[in-house]
Amino acid sequence: MTGPLLTASVVLAALALVLLAPRVLPAWTALRSMPGPALLLWQSVSLAGVLCALLAAPVAVLTTGLSQPLLLGLALSLSGVMLVRLLLSGHRVGTDLRRRRAQHRELVDLVGEHLAGDPARAASGITRPDVTVLAQGNPSAYCLPGRGDRIVLTSAALDRLGAAELRAVLAHEQGHLDARHDLLLELFTVLHEAVPEPLRVPAALAEVHLLAEALADRIAEQRTGPTDLARALVAMAATGTPEVTARVRLLAHPPAPWHTRVAVTLLALVTLALPAAVVGFLTFS
Numbered sequence: 001m002t003g004p005l006l007t008a009s010v011v012l013a014a015l016a017l018v019l020l021a022p023r024v025l026p027a028w029t030a031l032r033s034m035p036g037p038a039l040l041l042w043q044s045v046s047l048a049g050v051l052c053a054l055l056a057a058p059v060a061v062l063t064t065g066l067s068q069p070l071l072l073g074l075a076l077s078l079s080g081v082m083l084v085r086l087l088l089s090g091h092r093v094g095t096d097l098r099r100r101r102a103q104h105r106e107l108v109d110l111v112g113e114h115l116a117g118d119p120a121r122a123a124s125g126i127t128r129p130d131v132t133v134l135a136q137g138n139p140s141a142y143c144l145p146g147r148g149d150r151i152v153l154t155s156a157a158l159d160r161l162g163a164a165e166l167r168a169v170l171a172h173e174q175g176h177l178d179a180r181h182d183l184l185l186e187l188f189t190v191l192h193e194a195v196p197e198p199l200r201v202p203a204a205l206a207e208v209h210l211l212a213e214a215l216a217d218r219i220a221e222q223r224t225g226p227t228d229l230a231r232a233l234v235a236m237a238a239t240g241t242p243e244v245t246a247r248v249r250l251l252a253h254p255p256a257p258w259h260t261r262v263a264v265t266l267l268a269l270v271t272l273a274l275p276a277a278v279v280g281f282l283t284f285s
């Protein structure tokens with residue numbers, strides 16, 4: 001491939017992946033029945049977009065030199081803007097998240113009560129030491145990941161949940177902690193905020209959050225079965241939010257068949273191979 005053509009392809013691929021993928025992927029709702037491969041696809045599409053944008057400048061410089069000033073200028077600005085925005089967004093999101101999480105953990109430790117020796121907790125296979133209960137009127141359960149991670153339940157949640165449902169909720173939260181969904185969501189938040197505000201797609205971030213919930217639901221389902229988990233979701237939801245409705249509906253259906261999951265995984269790998277192919281071309285040509 002000639003230099004200008006390769007540069008134009010990399011620039012167009014970057015723009016297509018960064019601008020179109022967050023609009024196209026949320027509409028592909030069948031992905032929700034295979035949250036693991038779906039999140040892999042989201043990651044590889046996002047990373048491929050970022051890598052193509054970052055590669056645009058080196059590709060232009062190495063393959064066209066100064067022969068295509070317009071293309072060179074476009075590629076340099078695309079890579080430069082992407083690099084600066086990524087670094088700023090990564091710093092801002094990371095610092096902010098850790099500060100807020102540390103404050104929240106301190107607060108929970110200060111006012112929370114430890115749920116120790118609870119039979120439901122023991123039966124759920126929760127091995128982590130910290131499950132904290134907050135005296136609060138709204139039913140809620142969440143985890144605080146990172147060093148000294150813990151699961152937090154409100155007293156209203158404990159009141160509403162039977163032993164089997166509590167097991168399901170704890171298994172769901174432990175699923176988030178074990179799979180480090182916090183890091184995954186942090187990555188997508190950094191990418192989301194690296195895009196200039198008018199071009200951001202909030203629906204994309206919401207879909208990734210839903211997929212992480214669906215994945216933790218699948219993990220919990222394997223330990224407790226879908227019925228207890230679905231009951232717990234309904235019991236915890238004060239009002240039927242669209243997310244809870246979607247999650248209960250997913251639990252009512254079997255996961256996607258293995259061949260569909262393999263196909264989506266392959267699609268993810270092929271997408272990620274795109275920038276790798278550009279690097280290979282530059283290295284060996």
Ligand SMILES: [Zn+2]
Pocket residue numbers: 172173176212213216
């Ligand atoms: Zn969750």
